[in-house]
Amino acid sequence: MRKLGREFYLLDTVEVAQRLLGKILVHCTDQGVVSGRIVETEAYLRDDPACHASRGMTRRNKAMFGDPGHAYVYTTHGNRCCLNVVTQPQGIPEAVLIRALIPLEGIEIMQVNRGRSCLEDLCSGPAKLTQALGITLDLNEEDLLGDRLFVVDDGTQVETIVSKPRIGIRVATDKLWRFYPAELTRWVSKR
DNA sequence: ACATCGATCTACT
DNA sequence: GTAGATCGATGTA
Numbered sequence: 001m002r003k004l005g006r007e008f009y010l011l012d013t014v015e016v017a018q019r020l021l022g023k024i025l026v027h028c029t030d031q032g033v034v035s036g037r038i039v040e041t042e043a044y045l046r047d048d049p050a051c052h053a054s055r056g057m058t059r060r061n062k063a064m065f066g067d068p069g070h071a072y073v074y075t076t077h078g079n080r081c082c083l084n085v086v087t088q089p090q091g092i093p094e095a096v097l098i099r100a101l102i103p104l105e106g107i108e109i110m111q112v113n114r115g116r117s118c119l120e121d122l123c124s125g126p127a128k129l130t131q132a133l134g135i136t137l138d139l140n141e142e143d144l145l146g147d148r149l150f151v152v153d154d155g156t157q158v159e160t161i162v163s164k165p166r167i168g169i170r171v172a173t174d175k176l177w178r179f180y181p182a183e184l185t186r187w188v189s190k191r
Numbered sequence: 192a193c194a195t196c197g198a199t200c201t202a203c204t
Numbered sequence: 205g206t207a208g209a210t211c212g213a214t215g216t217a
Contacts, residue, residue: 051198078211082198166198
């Protein structure tokens with residue numbers, strides 16, 4: 001069990017997205033530790049029209065321009081929010097969206113947070129997992145090498161990585177930058 | 192100051 | 205498969 005270091009987030013952003021599969025996202029909350037295994041990610045690159053930062057820095061996306069290994073949390077459609085990990089050195093706005101987890105620790109907390117009991121419906125979507133883990137805007141720009149929110153490697157390897165177009169975007173649909181392990185499709189947001 | 196639109200989710204048909 | 209919720213961020217003036 002090893003927390004990912006800063007150097008991990010300096011790798012090529014597509015490689016970070018692929019290598020995050022199988023790692024464990026951990027949030028230490030007041031109610032207890034909540035964690036899940038990452039099984040779906042999407043890469044967003046600086047010159048990519050689908051990337052929030054492709055048209056310059058705004059108040060919302062400024063975390064993407066910051067140091068690697070920090071969180072970029074944004075809100076969309078009212079109440080919902082999504083979690084990214086920032087990659088690349090300061091000034092280069094790239095990030096990986098975490099889209100799905102397999103629940104591990106704190107499952108009862110997740111069930112309360114989500115108002116759902118079915119395990120497959122707790123974290124199978126970017127806004128579902130933030131609700132389940134209790135991740136909100138106050139974790140925007142949080143250092144992922146700190147003690148509240150981080151990613152650990154327990155040595156688990158995924159077998160075959162599937163590459164697909166990203167979900168919910170209307171541009172750059174030719175880029176196959178959505179990734180999930182072929183053997184774990186029951187836990188992802190869509191097939 | 193105002194209009195538009197989401198890197199979504201749920202419920203319903 | 206499709207519609208409605210929901211509100212802050214963003215762009216335009």
